[in-house]
Amino acid sequence: MRNLQFPMPWDSIFGYVGFPAFLKPFDGGGWKDVYKVNNPEEFFHAYDQSRDLCMTLQRGVKFKEYFRCYVVGQEKVHIMQYDPSAPFHERYVKNPAPVDPKLLERVKRDAITLCKALGYDLNTVEFACEDGIPYAIDFMNPAPDADIHSVGEENFHWIVDNVAELSEYRWSTFLAGSEPEAATIKPVKAVKTPKSATKG
Numbered sequence: 248m249r250n251l252q253f254p255m256p257w258d259s260i261f262g263y264v265g266f267p268a269f270l271k272p273f274d275g276g277g278w279k280d281v282y283k284v285n286n287p288e289e290f291f292h293a294y295d296q297s298r299d300l301c302m303t304l305q306r307g308v309k310f311k312e313y314f315r316c317y318v319v320g321q322e323k324v325h326i327m328q329y330d331p332s333a334p335f336h337e338r339y340v341k342n343p344a345p346v347d348p349k350l351l352e353r354v355k356r357d358a359i360t361l362c363k364a365l366g367y368d369l370n371t372v373e374f375a376c377e378d379g380i381p382y383a384i385d386f387m388n389p390a391p392d393a394d395i396h397s398v399g400e401e402n403f404h405w406i407v408d409n410v411a412e413l414s415e416y417r418w419s420t421f422l423a424g425s426e427p428e429a430a431t432i433k434p435v436k437a438v439k440t441p442k443s444a445t446k447g
């Protein structure tokens with residue numbers, strides 16, 4: 248919050264983000280309190296309904312591709328093509344059109360980078376892609392949707408298997424009697440300052 252200014256410099260914020268834009272909770276879900284705003288009037292109308300929620304304002308990405316990615320253990324990524332405009336049960340695209348492998352590679356890499364930065368072992372990261380550039384627009388979902396009726400059978404099995412393997416890995420470390428990974432970080436030894444360095 249150290250960069251927070253008051254009053255907010257709205258004109259420069261609107262100039263920076265542009266319109267249309269999305270005003271939404273930083274950690275929302277189920278499209279709750281998500282507003283698409285086309286001008287400052289619409290923005291303030293939405294803002295005035297946001298109560299004490301912590302909101303973010305994002306540029307509206309004119310996306311061609313849209314991906315929702317499961318990320319497990321900050322290393323395994325399952326990329327799902329997603330159509331947010333489809334009815335609820337058809338959003339996870341069943342027979343997706345082929346996508347540039349380079350774009351998928353970047354989506355995978357960026358999803359891992361984000362989860363490492365956030366420290367999330369489980370997450371869904373959503374990317375809206377415009378002109379071949381993936382923009383992460385929704386990436387704080389540590390309890391992601393994994394309902395078989397919504398994600399479909401294949402995605403459901405992927406997430407169940409990979410989360411099961413993740414916990415197996417962690418527990419087996421304890422059961423084997425060896426130290427868990429975190430404990431292997433060596434304590435930093437105090438470095439003695441040579442006398443010569445303190446002179447003067």
Ligand SMILES: Nc1ncnc2c1ncn2[C@@H]1O[C@H](COP(=O)(O)OP(=O)(O)OP(=O)(O)O)[C@@H](O)[C@H]1O
Binds near residue numbers: 278305306307308
């Ligand atoms: N910056 C953006 N650019 C373009 N579209 C956006 C943007 N932010 C949100 N949207 C649209 O609004 C929808 C809901 O936004 P978002 O995913 O952030 O909310 P949510 O409450 O987490 O929804 P869900 O639970 O479905 O993920 C997105 O699927 C997308 O269609």
Ligand SMILES: [Mg+2]
Binds near residue numbers: 385
């Ligand atoms: Mg979302």
